[in-house]
Amino acid sequence: MSGNDFFGDLRDLYQEVILDHGRKPRNFRRLEDADSTSRGDNPMCGDRMELFLKMTPDGHIADAAFQGRGCAVSMASASLMTETVKGKTPQEAQALGTAFRDLAMTGQCPTCAASLEDAMERLTPLSGVHEFPSRVKCATLAWHTLNAALAGAKEASSE
Amino acid sequence: MSGNDFFGDLRDLYQEVILDHGRKPRNFRRLEDADSTSRGDNPMCGDRMELFLKMTPDGHIADAAFQGRGCAVSMASASLMTETVKGKTPQEAQALGTAFRDLAMTGQCPTCAASLEDAMERLTPLSGVHEFPSRVKCATLAWHTLNAALAGAKEASSE
Amino acid sequence: MSFDVHRIRQDFPILSQPQHGKPLVFLDSGASAQKPRAVIDAMTRCMETAYANVHRGAYRLSEVATDAYEAARGAVARFINAPDAREVVFTRNSTEAINLVAHSWGRGVMRPDQAVLISELEHHANIVPWQMLRDDRGNPLRVCRVTDSGELDMEDLAAKLADGKVGLVALAHMSNVLGTVTPVERVVALAHAHGAKVLLDGSQAVVHRRVDVAAIGCDFYCFTGHKLYGPTGIGVLWGKLEHLDRMPPFLGGGDMIESVSFEKSTWAKPPARFEAGTPAIIEAVGLHAAIDYVNAIGMPAIEAHERALVDHAMRKLSDVPGLTLLGRAQDRGGVFAFALDNAHPHDLSTLLDRAGICIRAGRHCAEPLHTRFGLEQGTARASFGLYTTPEEVDYLAGALVKAREFFA
Amino acid sequence: MSFDVHRIRQDFPILSQPQHGKPLVFLDSGASAQKPRAVIDAMTRCMETAYANVHRGAYRLSEVATDAYEAARGAVARFINAPDAREVVFTRNSTEAINLVAHSWGRGVMRPDQAVLISELEHHANIVPWQMLRDDRGNPLRVCRVTDSGELDMEDLAAKLADGKVGLVALAHMSNVLGTVTPVERVVALAHAHGAKVLLDGSQAVVHRRVDVAAIGCDFYCFTGHKLYGPTGIGVLWGKLEHLDRMPPFLGGGDMIESVSFEKSTWAKPPARFEAGTPAIIEAVGLHAAIDYVNAIGMPAIEAHERALVDHAMRKLSDVPGLTLLGRAQDRGGVFAFALDNAHPHDLSTLLDRAGICIRAGRHCAEPLHTRFGLEQGTARASFGLYTTPEEVDYLAGALVKAREFFA
């Protein structure tokens, strides 16, 4: 029996792109000249990350990076997030976060505006998490941390 | 259906002599010149009594009396006790108390020395209480209080 | 669904167990109520199919158990119309709920010069924690008088609030001795006008009335599962989130922390902050089933049944020669404490037991109230549940007449 | 009776419930154990035939319930060889038991300059209450080191006791992460020689070993019902009567008082003094049944089964490539925390769940211990019950190998 069958429908959650981003998270570094940073904690499981944002003069997200530790789902989610929010305005990034949380919790995204479609498509590999209630927090931690950074707060918790 | 049948085997507990002593407790008075007094409390049900002892010069119980409030069982038990301990030495009275507690808890008195037989006979109407675990305390309160008075303590509790 | 008490009785297995060869007439529901099959089954099902520790596992069985536990919280919130399920803290019983407030609010938020105002009709659970607070931190304890009819003396309440030094008013929503229902909306308005918060001990009330904490406007409300046809080992503290947020934890341990190091630990948000250690999971499931059960019958139907029963009992008990009822409040629930002239309450209880009737004798954890009414020796008390019938009341009244003869 | 694990498994209804279409392999008994039918039935029977509030009624049903509740206390006393049943206090869980001591002994008997000595391997339940005591009353908190093999550093323990300023040593009898069993007799001798009392957190130990508090000589011992195959909502604090006698109450309310007036209340004797309000009656009955169940199988047989299982698991898990076991104590019980190189504990737990295996991931309420071992991200933990089989261990080991491939 292959690992795939043995673990049932686990590929719904651990799609190749998740495993890949989990293993080799993109933008996994410190931004020394960040305009904004914040820390995210998932105290129950010990996940922790630090997020760095660099803004353009006209208020777009110029660069996003993170460091930290966590499970494949939280690392992949943070990795994908840093990729998708680059070039977005804070408002756009926040709207994306709201849409993503819907996706993570329900597997669907009725609120997704057409304008978000492109970005959301890159995040859909994470939609499988909705079938694993105790893991939803892992997927949303990065987005909580982003909100905190955009709001100028230093800490976020996914409790 | 008469009260007797209606309430089942209740006459085992409430024998005529108990009801009689409960209604009209003997030695129900204050001994102003008592050598020793003590108070007994059964906090759970609010029973409370004060016991008075008068001793003879050679250390026998000359007189015993009590005042207080309580159920028929506790009043009758105190009443019968004051009657039976008169003329006894403290040691005899304590031995009687030990035997009585056995009787109240088990309905039997294996420890009863032959020398106690007469006194115990007067107390046997209370033996029915052993079938009513929550009422055993009512029957033994007076004897706890007696022990306290003999030991020079001011208070006893049947807890 | 129409209210058919005889059908309802079939939901309670114990009610068909004879006592001393006589049908069980259980009139001690005020001390603790019997359990419907729905509650027993829910607990069994939890243990047979869906049990694991909560909040801790990433595996499905633990998620299922967590969902069930949190669903119970939601059911409680809806039951008392709490705006937010996070305001519902599970405790062991009402007693622990009140102690929790006495510790976390009393010692953590109130100033030591702020008084606590209770009343003469309180259960010990709503007296002793405040005495302990007074002895520990100095907060004065004020006691509102009760009228001869067994109602809160509202003038005295106003007088004792007047100086603005009361921090918390803590009152029974319904007396477990007199049956009196407190006019809680008026109390809350009065207390708030004088800067005091209000805790209501709903241990009795919640069984007999539809309770709406939002409409009442109180700050804390508590009740206990075992009187509401649920299991022992579970109770509820409801508190406004803004209050709970300000309160330091009560017990320390697992699940109530955010992070722990030997130097410093940080606390989780409510309600987790107040639920240290493994909670009463199976019991929460049982309480949920009890609430569903009561909801299915419908609080209005239960209220109507009990109102009729109370009126009936008032008439019947008044007809028993030598019987003195404690409390004559206008607004009352199905709890009747009484004295029967020549019969001591304990003797009476033993006697009635042999007729299959369970009533309580004593001071019902309300010693000061009995002192207030000059009944230090206690009273006998009959209290009703939703399964109580008029026939049982008749049978009680008849037995009381016979008991009086017995002791004559 | 010979120990037949496959027959024993039939006593646990949940074990025959498939998970995700696979047989349930429940390896999270250290968090909470499953319940045998005997426990479920005892609780059901209590609710169906013998339920009423305790300590309060003069009627037979209440006497029966009181007897059942007190019989549970007696069974607990015999189970841990306590000399006197009055030394057994029922609490909600271990967490409340420790908090009770931290309040009543810590604030009521200890002087504020007396330190509390715990260790690096404690569960949060045995850390946070002492931190709260420190922050509230000033009692210093000392922490005994744990060796790299996961055992108490006895030299450090001696050193931290040396100045005689430790009032209480509070230690886990068995670690819920490392499986380490503490040499409690030595600890007690050492502590007593330096004037310190000893509290042992037996939450894990009592499930795996025959515990004899008289032989150990400790001052307080606690455990929790739900890990011992009993219900949630009930735990035990045992304390020497001479200590309990000196302790002021913890929670105030009904049943823990002797008399109540508004001026002053007086306390009941132990154990009633520490059991305010309606206790967990049904749960006490359930715990009694759990103890009877364990006794019927026999602690020696359970110990032997687990020892063999632990040895088997040590071998099997050591064979899993990339697996690092936390703790290598000589004397250990059936709890295995580990890291698997490229798999995060949470991912691992989710994965194994789909194979029917329930294990825990996280820091198991022992964050400082994980920090001590540099495993802030937590560990995965498999823990055994008396129903765990060698085949389940093999299945786990095989699944771990596959999981490693999955994440490779």
Ligand SMILES: Cc1ncc(COP(=O)(O)O)c(C=O)c1O
């Ligand atoms: C060693 C230890 N102490 C204390 C506890 C707390 O037990 P409970 O949550 O039942 O209070 C546990 C279990 O979680 C434990 O393993």
Ligand SMILES: Cc1ncc(COP(=O)(O)O)c(C=O)c1O
């Ligand atoms: C009015 C009132 N308050 C508090 C309590 C205490 O409830 P528990 O014993 O469940 O904590 C009771 C019941 O005994 C009660 O009737």
